[in-house]
Amino acid sequence: MKVLQYFENPGLISRSGIGHAQRLQQEELSYTDVVLDTSPFSKDYDLIDVNTYGPKSIAMLAKARLENKKIVYHAHSTYEDFRNSFIGSNLLSKPFKRHLINAYKRADLIITPTAYAKTLLRGYGLTQPIIPISNGVRVSSYEKSQSKITKFRQFLNLSADDKRKVIISVGLYFQRKGVIDFVELAKRNPEYLFVWFGYTDLRIIPRKIRKMVQSDHPANCIFAGYITGDVLQGAYSGADLFLYPSYEETEGIVVLEALASSQKVLVRDIPVYADWLHDGVDCYKAQNLDDFDKQLHLIMSDQVKDVSQQGYEVALTRDVSVIGPQLKAAYEEALALISGDSQ
Structure with missing residues (x-):
């Protein structure tokens, strides 16, 4: 054929x-x-x-x-x-x-x-x-690698003495992707480092989001830009949580990449995940901003079960x-x- x-x-x-x-x-x-x-x-x-x-x-x-x-x-x-x-x-x-x-x-x-x-x-x-x-998803590319994690931390200039937990997300600077909520969660949680990977030409996005990306975000929120390869793969496995507050997806390739990294995953509870991701089984889901805030605290403080291995098994079915x-x-x-x- x-x-x-x-x-x-x-x-x-x-x-x-x-x-x-x-x-x-x-x-x-x-x-x-x-x-x-x-x-x-x-x-x-x-x-x-x-x-x-x-x-x-x-x-x-x-x-x-x-x-x-x-x-x-x-x-x-x-x-x-x-x-x-x-x-x-x-x-x-x-x-x-x-x-x-x-x-x-x-x-x-x-x-x-x-x-x-x-x-x-x-x-x-x-x-x-x-x-x-x-x-x-190419599952093999997201296996945990200390050298990739080191590159990720070096990219962010995080020293070995910096013990802050890191929450990441990946996507375009679109309101639909939940970037506004991501920044608000960073404001609410100054003890954590929030890192957004991805880029969109600032000329084509609304002024509110453009201003937010450029300057109107707290010091613990970093917009890292479009990054691929070892640094991003190291981020997936080296972070403490992948938080994806997107409001609408046809699937979410970055969610698959996070699952393939055996990372803890917190997504918005939207219909696209209904039949293949299950709250408390292979990921965690949140309904709104306050719920995201609550869930991320439970996950980061190990007050809920770690389901990252089950998430990894979901990724294997989509290798x-x-x-x-x-x-x-x-x-x-x-x-x-x-x-x-x-x-």
């Missing part, structure tokens, strides 16, 4: 969750015999798998349809997770939803990361097969080696659907 993977403007959004998901797909498919091509000029392929939504992506879909190729869409984005992000996102959210529907309806089969995301897409009136397949065969099976289903061999 030959698959053309199309990703529009990789230089522009390579640091986004979609960019990360696309790179994971390539690694996942290396565990199969699927032949992957990323050249937009290729004609020798059986189906196209599109990850992006711009005009070039739509043109590629039209071209594939004219050439009688099979079309799979990776539905990473929704109307719900587009809102409360950059300046004007709420005004643009309804037109964006129409654009997404127009793009997704062109597919013969849709892959989306979670059952929750599938429910949202069905609510848009999309009727073609929709298969939930996790974005996945790249597991997801690759699932992607291949979805591609095979797409081929069969179009040829009339199933349904």
